[in-house]
Amino acid sequence: MARKLIEHVAKPHSGSADSDFEPQPFVSASKYLGYSSASPGEVSRKRALAASRIASDSGRTSKSESSARKRVFQQALVIFAIAFIFNLLWEFWHVRFYISYQGAEATNWILIRSALFVDAVVITVFSWGAMFISGGKYRFWLVPILCAVFAIGLERYALVIERWIYASSMPIIPWLDVGLTPAIQLPLAG
Numbered sequence: 001m002a003r004k005l006i007e008h009v010a011k012p013h014s015g016s017a018d019s020d021f022e023p024q025p026f027v028s029a030s031k032y033l034g035y036s037s038a039s040p041g042e043v044s045r046k047r048a049l050a051a052s053r054i055a056s057d058s059g060r061t062s063k064s065e066s067s068a069r070k071r072v073f074q075q076a077l078v079i080f081a082i083a084f085i086f087n088l089l090w091e092f093w094h095v096r097f098y099i100s101y102q103g104a105e106a107t108n109w110i111l112i113r114s115a116l117f118v119d120a121v122v123i124t125v126f127s128w129g130a131m132f133i134s135g136g137k138y139r140f141w142l143v144p145i146l147c148a149v150f151a152i153g154l155e156r157y158a159l160v161i162e163r164w165i166y167a168s169s170m171p172i173i174p175w176l177d178v179g180l181t182p183a184i185q186l187p188l189a190g
Contacts, residue, residue: 072128080124086189087119088112094181097170102163122150123190147186155182 091111101110123143130142155178158164166172171180 072131075131076124076128079127080120083123083189084116084120087115087123087185090181090185090189091115091119094185097167097179097181099165099167106164118154119186119189122186123147126150126190143190144187147190148183151183151186152176152178155179 088111091114095106095111098106100106126143126146130146134142156176159166159178166179172178173180173183176183
């Protein structure tokens with residue numbers, strides 16, 4: 001409609017031979033939008049029709065947004081499942097490097113809970129965060145760095161409050177005074 005208005009105003013008229021273009025009198029845009037001769041009720045109906053077209057277009061957008069959300073959720077679910085399986089195997093492997101967990105032996109339930117609620121959740125959250133920060137692309141170098149910082153911080157905290165105690169067979173990282181296997185677990189799985 002606006003294009004019609006611009007074409008009408010800018011269109012040259014044949015008239016005097018001296019000029020290729022004669023200015024036209026101002027014509028209201030409402031004439032070209034169909035509002036000039038319309039009653040207030042007709043104008044309201046036209047506006048409602050335009051609003052419904054906009055709403056139906058936004059409905060299509062929400063469907064694509066919905067499929068994008070579904071894809072992101074599926075990716076997160078795959079990341080979570082792989083992280084859980086890897087960390088569950090890791091927990092059962094490296095339990096031998098601990099003497100106790102909260103003053104008692106580490107049971108299978110404790111190992112499963114750790115792999116599920118700590119390791120897999122942390123890796124999934126950091127992976128989502130890294131994808132969000134990098135515009136939807138998975139950065140292979142970012143997640144392991146975040147996981148390493150988290151793992152080392154968690155180990156330091158757990159050792160200070162004596163949540164767990166290392167066995168003499170646990171390899172210790174110098175300067176950090178944390179075990180090697182827990183420090184590399186999350187970065188490798190991430």
